[in-house]
Amino acid sequence: MAVQVALTGATGFLGLRLLRRLLDTHRSLTVLAHAGSGDALRRITRFFELTGAPEAFTAELPVRLRVVETDLALPRLGLPERAFRELADTTSAIWHSAGSINLEGDLPELRRTNVEGTRHVLELAAASRLRPRVHHVSTAFVAGSRSEGVAYEDELDDTCGFENAYERSKYEAELLVHAWSREHGRPVLVLRPSILVTDLPPHPELPSHPLLVIERILREALRAAGPAGDSGVSPHAPGRHAGSAPRVRMVGHRHGRLNLLQVEHAAEVMVRLAGRTPSGGVDTYHVVHDRDVPVPTFVALLERLGPFSIDLVTGRSGRPSALEALLDFYPGMTAYLAHRRRFDDTRVRALLGPSAASAPVGLDYLWSGLAPGPLPLSGPPAAASPPARCA
Template identity: 40%
Template sequence: MLTVLTGATGFLGSHLLAHLLRRPGQVTALVRQDGEAGWRRLESALRATGEPWPDDLRARVRLERADIAEPLLGLTPERHRELAGQADAIWHSAADVDLVAPENRLARVNVEGTRHVLDLAAAAPGRRPRIVLISTAYVAGGRLRGTVREDELDDRHGFLTPYEASKYAAEQVARAWAHEHRHPVTVLRPGVLLTDRPLPVGAPRHPLAEAGARLSVLARRDPSRLLPGTPPGSPFTLRIPGREDAVVNLLQIEYAAQVAVCLAFREPAALVESFHLTHPDDTPVSDCLGVMRGICPWLDVRLDPKAGPLGPAGQRLVGVIGGIHAHTSVLRRYDRSRLREALGGAVPDPLPLDARYLTAAFEAAVSSRRSTTV
C-alpha cells in the first residue's frame, strides 16, 4: 500500500507519518525540500513527536519535491500520472496556518492546494485512492454559540479569521469534487492541536508553543521600551474585547493522530464524512491567559466585553499571544457523536487538560534558541 502525504514535516503531519509507519506500506511525502536537507528536516520533525519510527525509514518513505500551490503539484506530467496510478491513499495535511495571512496567499495554498491534491486523485486510472483531508473545527467561523454538528458547513455567520474562511472554501472544493467524481472524501476537523512535550530547536511548533516562546522574549524586555508612557518595571494591563466565560477547543496531538489513522482505515459510510477531532471538554480562554501571565508577569491580558478598539501597541501585544484573541467571545461546542460511533470505543477519550499540561504546552519551545521576534 502506498500513501501520499502532504505536510509530513509539519506539527500534525509528522505525527500522522509516525502513526502511518506503524502499519505496513510505503509513504511518499510531498515536501518542499528533498535530498539530505529534506531528510534532516523530516527526521527532526519525527524525532520531536517522541514516537518510534522503523529502522528502514528511508526505505519505506520517499521524499518527493512538490509544491501544492502549483498545478500538477509542481511535478512533471509524467511523474504526476505515475504517482496518481501508484497511490492507494492520499492524505492532505499541508496548509498555511497563519490566521491573519493575506487572503490571496491563504487561498493559493489552502484552497487551490486542496484542488491540486484532488486533481492528483482524479488522475488515477481505474480505482481512485482513499482521500483524507485535514480541515479544522474552526470552519464553524463566526458562530459563537450552540452546538456545531459534524456535517455542518455554512458561512452564514461569517468568519473570525481569513484562515477559517480559506479552510471553509477548501472543504467546499472537496465536497464538490466528491460529488462530481462520486468518490468518498473523509474530512477531519481538529481543534487547536498541542502537546506538553518539549520541542527541540527546529521542530515544528504548535500555536501555544509559538505564543509561549514569544512571551518569554517579551518578558525579558522592559514594558517602558515597548509602551511609551509606561514607567520602567511597571505591570501593564491589556484589556481586549471578549467574555470571561469564552472557551477554546484544545486537543492533544497524540490523540488526534491516533484517531485520524484509525478513522482512515475504516470503510467510509458516506460520500463525504466529516469528523470533529476535538476535545470533549473545552478549555476556558481565561485559563490560557493565566498561564501567559506566568510566562510574562508584567503583561496582564484581561477579557472585557466593554473594551474598545485596541491601539497600535495593544494590537502588537495581541499579535504576540497568537490566535486566541480572535476567539475571546466564542461559547460554541462541537458535536462528537459521529466520531464516537466510528471509533466504537477503539480509542478512549483524551485526558483533561489541567494547569500543569497547559503550562508545559505554552513553555514547550521557551528554551529553544531559534530566533523569535516580537
C-alpha cells in the first residue's frame, strides 16, 4: 500500500480547507474519519461541490482519498493491532486537526477528545517505522486568561488560568506534544490559530464555525428570556424608548480587541509552514491576523444578531436581567470582550514575508458568514513590549 499523509478532522471547518491545500501537493491522502460515521467521503465531496470546486476535482476524490474509520478516544485509534500497524507503516506525515471547540463543554468531556485524542495520534506516530512528522493544530488561546500584554509562541504555562475548559484541554494537549517530542527525539510542528471565520453563508451541509455557536447561544437566550425578561432596564430609564431593543450589559473593554482570521488563509499559512525544515524539537507558530478586530466592531455584530443594545461595563453590578443571566451562563461567550492582549507572530512574518498578511476582517465580512444567503460558486481559494499581565 502506498505511503500517504494522514489527516484527522478532515470533515471539520478547518480540516476541509487543510485537505484542499494538501491535495494541491499530494496525489493522495489518508483521512482518519470518526468510526461509525460512514459518510466522510460524501461530506467532503459535498463541501467541494457547494463551494464551486471543478467537477473533475470532485470526481477524483474517491480515488485520491483513503478513508480509515478510527476512534481517537481509544488506544490504537480503536483499530485492531494489524490494521493499526498497517496504518502506521503507510503514514509519512500526520496532520492532527480533529478536536472539540465546545466552549460550553466540561473538562472531562473535552479531555477525552482533545487530550486523549492527541495522545493516541502520537501513539500512531511513535509506532511507525517511517518516523512521520506530526503537525498538531492547537489554538492561540492556550494563552488562557491573560487579558493584556503580548502572548509569545514560546510561552506555554497556566499562570493566569483559563477562560474555559476548552482552553485548558488544548493547553494540556500541547504539554503532551512537548513531552512526546522530548521522549522520542522527534520534531513536531504546533500551529496555534486564533478564531477562524468565513464569509460563506451558513448551510446545513457545511460545518459551522465558532461565531455560529455564538449566534445559536444568542438565539436560545433570547427565546428563553422571553419578551418580559429580555431586559432588566426600566422602560423609563434614560435613553430607553418605547419599542426600542432591550439593553444588555456585558463585561468588556471598549479598547479591547479580538483576533479573527479567515479560515482559508489559515490553512494556506499552515501548509506553507509545514514545508519548512524542522528544528528537531517543537516548532510553534501563531497563525493569526496581523490586525485585530476592535471589540466595538464585534459588539456591533452581536447587536445585529440580537437584536439588542449592548452596554460594555467594567464589571457586573446590580441584579442581572433574565437575558444577562442566560448569557453569563455560557463560559467563553463574552469573556474575550475584555481582552486587550496581542498574539506575537514575528516568526511567521519573518518566514513568509508579506504573504503572511491577510485581508481585513470587518463587520460586513463577519455578517456574511452568519446571515443565510446563496453560496458563491467559487473555489476555496518587533518592538519592546510591556510585561504581560493576567488581568
